[in-house]
Amino acid sequence: MAQFFKPKAANHTALPSPVTVQIDRFDHQGRGMAKVKGKTLFVAGALPGETVVASIEQEKKEYAKGQVIKVVSASAQRQAPVCPHYQICGGCDLQHLNSHSQLQYKAESLLALVAKFAQVRNISLSPTLSGEPLGYRRSARFGLQFNKKQRRLEMSFRRKSSNQLFKQTCCPVLAPQLDTLIKPVQQLLQQLSIVEKLGHIAFYLAEQGPALLLRHLKPLTKADEQRLLTFAQQHHVLWFLQGNDNHVQALAHQGQLSYALPAWQLNIDFSPNNFIQVNDQVNQKMIAQALDWLDVQPDDRVIDLFAGLGNFSLPLATLAKQVVGVEGIDTMVEQANRNAEQAGLANLSFYQADLSSDFSQQPWAKETFNKALLDPARDGALFVTEHLAKLNCERIVYVSCHPATMARDAQALIERGYDLVKLGLVDMFPNTAHMESMALFQRKKKK
Secondary structure, X not given: OOOOOOOOOOOOOOOOOOEEEEOOEEOOOOOEEEEEOOEEEEEEOXXXXXXXXXXXXXXXXXXXXXXXXXXXXXXXXXXOOOOOOOOOEOOOOOOOEOHHHHHHHHHHHHHHHHHHHOOOOOOOOEEEEOOOOOOOEOEEEEEEEEEXXXXXXXXXXXXXXXXOOOOOOOOOOEOHHHHOOHHHHHHHHHOOOOHHHEEEEEEEEEOOEEEEEEEEOOOOOHHHHHHHHHHHHHHOOEEEEEOOOOOEEEOOOOOOXXXXXXXXXXXXXXXXOOOOOOEHHHHHHHHHHHHHHHOOOXXXXXXXXXXXXXXXXXXXXXXXXXXXXXXXXXXXXXXXHHHHHHOOOOOEEEEEOOOOOOOOOOHHHHOOOOEEEEOOOOOOOHHHHHHHHHHOOOEEEEEEOOHHHHHHHHHHHHHOOEEEEEEEEEOOOOOOOOOEEEEEEEEOOOO
């Protein structure tokens, strides 16, 4: 009888659950880290220096993930979360850490990422841009899920490590004008005839007041629309609807939303499905710092890549000779050009382009620029760095919502003749592990 090789089963001993562990340090997602039987255990809700009892939620060969059940010995940095939903809601993950320590943790993480990926270790952080830790969010999107057994609509952020929802009654990080709408909006949507066919609802706080965008998978009835209109009159909100065709339309009003940038006497119009920075206070500080770091002069020609609606481009155009903004989404380019026209900025133009592919033959790409700003999505802008180097800009400001990809792209710019001369943390999302950052690159002077 033929004998076939059969590998021995891996000698894998499952970790006990629950398990008592000593937390050594943070990871880059704000989780505590411990070693158990030679395996790394990531514990959500735990702080360095603490002894905790943790449940094992997921286990792999080399690591495991867990959740705090009980804090045996608490860190002096621990605080009581302000949100009653904190233990289950996936919106925040650092409310148990005091605000000062949150900023310290994020700053250390940013420096570690830049040292690891960009090989830059001799840089000090500029002062952190931060604002109020609560009541700062001017936009949020809540999922909608109808519980058929209980005949109840659940409206919330996703649960931690889950796609499931719960009955959310408040959100302390949401702007107060929006937070107070959570309960009445949930009660209103429960009354709609198509309550089982709702997708999500987005909250916005604009200059015009609170606005709501309802995604529905089935047409609203006349009675449903009347309920929304009555609610709008009672609560002074603007309603927007988005059906299966994904077209956004205002309900019974000519609703144009905008946010203000008072330091530059600008108003930026946006539609409810457009991206805007969620933290108004920090956004304005971020723009001011970007313009300062670029040292914008009246004869400068500046290119703004991943320009969106013109959040940076419009303020830049109040100072520079010429500004070109480039964005990938057609509708946002159209709105950005309207924003420039409305502001009377004849020296500002926006163009559409896919910045992840070759754009070198575009007419705007052949122009001359001496300074550049880029604010890419989480994937970063590795492809763009090559073209930026060809433009030979004197200064480049890189605004990042994902420090790891920024650090990777920083290495590419350094290899192409730039020095990383300034680096700073932008705390756009207090009480979360999310980090934003800003970096200034200067072209090396030829010897």
